[in-house]
């Protein structure tokens with residue numbers, strides 16, 4: 001979690017310096033969701049997510065150097081700089097994007113899940129998505145399809161209460177909780193969890209995956225969480241009260257979780273410092289790697305269009 | 308050689324592909340139990356079972372996108388849409404997902420997927436069911452677009468499309484399903500991206516694709532009666548576009564006509580005509596002649612609908628007007 005936090009703090013800095021451009025969506029505040037969920041996956045499982053994807057990528061163990069280089073638009077990036085922040089891919093890690101059309105990722109995830117079913121493996125595809133995306137038709141279409149076909153698929157809602165400036169209660173007719181809607185599609189394995197508590201997320205994910213791998217079809221988890229910063233770097237956050245943010249910041253998993261470990265004597269201050277220093281150095285090295293990597297040569301404009 | 312219909316050729320192509328590769332599977336609305344809206348997949352469910360012949364809900368975005376996902380995972384889905392007009396519901400998945408995911412991943416993934424769909428008008432299905440968006444998809448890098456006009460090409464191109472590692476939009480003009488033609492008894496392929504000279508001639512080059520080729524061959528027959536020798540080129544693939552074959556012919560005949568059955572304005576016919584003009588103007592006896600469909604939604608009523616679809620006589624009149632022959 002601290003790696004994601006530090007990585008993204010530095011991303012914000014690099015954005016201000018003009019090293020990273022375009023859209024940059026930070027995951028700060030939501031780290032416990034990606035870390036808790038992805039820690040439970042097997043190497044052969046697939047992950048599909050939205051444009052707020054750095055946390056998922058790093059939680060999956062994707063190389064921070066190549067991730068940072070991608071954000072810098074350099075040849076050493078995961079996609080040679082062609083995808084950028086919103087479109088991270090690492091196929092070797094089963095990480096199939098980073099998708100920036102809201103709701104566009106659901107059908108893709110269904111197809112990846114179908115490939116596991118077709119090949120009779122016990123693999124799963126987990127799809128991460130935001131509260132805002134649930135108003136897209138693809139969300140409903142794919143929940144139905146996945147349930148009818150009993151696809152090994154985990155729908156993972158990161159309910160951070162806002163889609164850009166729209167609080168869920170201004171754009172959603174269905175009330176505060178989203179997970180009960182899964183039952184409409186025959187998805188009974190549906191749960192809601194505190195997305196600020198990494199252990200709780202972990203436990204819920206474990207149960208959901210067990211059910212999916214047992215052949216019961218898709219499962220659904222809603223994690224209540226909050227993004228501490230703006231929607232993207234371009235967002236001055238005029239649509240919500242600072243007090244709302246402050247109340248969530250008190251539950252920041254990047255401080256509360258180590259706090260718990262210290263209290264329980266499972267971690268010492270010295271060990272915590274050591275971890276943080278190591279991570280800081282790792283992120284600094286990622287920036288160095290990205291800076292040293294050249295921009296892609298002109299020929300790259302026309303490569304990777306066709307196989 | 309055996310004479311079969313365009314529809315039978317497609318079915319044979321699907322069966323050969325299903326037999327050859329266990330990673331090939333089909334999905335689409337009513338392709339199984341119902342036997343397919345245009346009966347191309349008739350009987351396949353009995354032979355291959357529901358895992359490989361998958362009936363989907365009416366959720367184009369969901370199952371087209373699921374095709375992309377399955378393809379990224381290494382399977383070879385052949386996805387059927389009931390009509391090319393319905394591809395608009397899934398156009399995000401086609402244009403923003405299938406065509407882009409390889410590029411945005413820096414070449415990490417490929418999308419070996421075929422999207423089959425009946426296209427075109429002429430049977431009074433009115434404005435929302437008579438469209439041919441292969442024109443639009445042909446302007447999208449990352450996609451390939453295939454438009455056969457005969458049973459031979461349909462079978463050969465379908466095999467190549469299913470074996471191709473890229474997303475292929477495979478447009479089946481619905482007027483062609485009953486057209487008969489000879490196909491070899493042995494398996495064969497027709498390469499994607501190679502146009503064919505369907506009739507040799509010396510006085511003018513007629514360029515078209517899909518059902519338009521039927522019209523052009525008919526026109527060439529009539530022109531021959533008046534002593535005009537027309538060469539007919541079937542593009543067969545709209546992306547990649549084989550302009551070399553077209554240009555080579557035009558530079559021999561000195562005259563060219565492009566037939567685009569879709570809306571004339573900003574269609575692929577305009578692109579081809581412009582490219583001929585750009586590359587071969589020194590060889591041309593006049594401007595590139597153009598025939599296109601009416602710039603109007605397809606009307607339901609037959610007289611009006613026919614008024615909008617290019618006819619043989621339009622081709623002959625346009626040649627006379629442009630070149631005086």
Ligand SMILES: Cc1ncc(C[n+]2csc(CCOP(=O)(O)OP(=O)(O)O)c2C)c(N)n1
Pocket residue numbers: 052100101102103129130131132133134158160162163164231
């Ligand atoms: C189809 C589409 N419509 C609109 C947008 C612009 N947009 C990008 S993110 C976003 C909000 C999505 O909110 P949510 O799903 O809750 O995810 P979050 O950003 O909160 O993680 C919008 C409207 C888009 N990228 N794609």
Ligand SMILES: [Mg+2]
Pocket residue numbers: 130131132158159160161162163164
């Ligand atoms: Mg949100």
